Amino acid sequence: MVIGTGSLTASCVLVGPPVQAASCTNQTGPYQKQVEKFLGRPADSRQSAADCKAVQSFQSAHGITPASGFAGPLTWRTMDTILQQRAAGRTPNRAGKCPTDKGRIACLDLTRQLSWVQDGAKLVYGPVPVRTGRDGAETRTGTKKIHQRSISHWSTIYKVWMPYSRFFDGGQAFHSTTKSAPPGSGGCVNMRPADAKAYWNLLKNGDDVYAYGRKPGT
Template sequence: MARFSMNRRGRTVAYTMAGTVLAPLLAGLGAAPAQAASGSWCGGARGPYQKQAEKFLGRKADGKQSQGDCRAIRAFQVSHAIHPQYGYAGPVTWKMMKVVKPQRDARNNPNRAGRCPTNRGRIACVDLTRQISWIQDGRHLVKRPVPVRTGRNGNETRTGLHRIFWKHKNHVSSLYHVSMPYSQFFDGGEAFHAISGSVWSAPGSHGCVNMRTADAKAYWKLLSTGDDVFVYGRKPGT
């Protein structure tokens, strides 16, 4: 049973419960975040986009939350910095899946529409619409598309044909005072470079093409001063 007392404002408040009820409840609430962080726990709730999430993840799309579904959704949330990370297929998770789907679909043939030039030799292509970049040499795909984060509204990454004119591996922005590892500048202060946060996070960069560290390292090795960069499309929301 609960026991009651009067607080200083004269309100009746419960201050204890039988240990058989309160202790397991507190233990469960305390354990959940730790278990979630380790990947051993899932919320188990069925979200409004359960079936869509299952289909996106290649699981049985029956709209019923299983432990396997929950863990798969949670893994997606962890890899894309979505919080909370409890395997719940809510609107934020589904919105991110819709962003990632065209990036994933472009994997083997990102230049299917022929928007990026194929007559300039090695060139880094940046599609603002799909928020992806890849490297090709003629029609040969040198580096498969990777997700990028381009300029936010008001600081859009400039479109058109550019050329890498300076590389600085350990660059620090003199304007924003932030680290820009593996910087490769192609238009004024705009550059390919790594960031420590998520490339899927809003609202976007100040014009640079932000990349995951592994992708920025790969671009650093594959591109040289003088190589072309072609930026086209329009980032959603700009």
């Protein structure tokens, strides 16, 4: 039985507080048509005032700066990740990339910025959106194990609280966050509070973690 869904919606990429919109641009971006189509705007590849406001709103909600309404690479990359997350549906391991012969395992797809917990081939929780390491501080791939749990961890490096931390590769951990960190974390796997709490209850020391893929932009 799936005990958690972490349903993926139009704002399923993990985000933080909205950013303040910049002055609206009248420039047509290189991903104008794709962005217009994603937002349900007329896909005519021409920037309009209404297009700009729609793009600005999306950028602000997803921590993309400057939120000027320009349909650039980062905006489209974020939208494309959302589309891939939606396509995952209830079968995130359709391609069979996460091992099914290890029992309880936390799967982490860096490309789609998705994570889920499965037991063999059975989906237990998720898939849920996550935010992994930024360029130069990538979340490391491969087979790992949970080696430390700290329900209220304080990072001496970043000077922030990391609730529900489950460390799986040195200092890299799944943990809760409510702060914006575009374009990514310092290597940890940032999760929404409810998802991080669910992972805390599901993953014990010694449980497997498998990370694969490559975060867009790294």
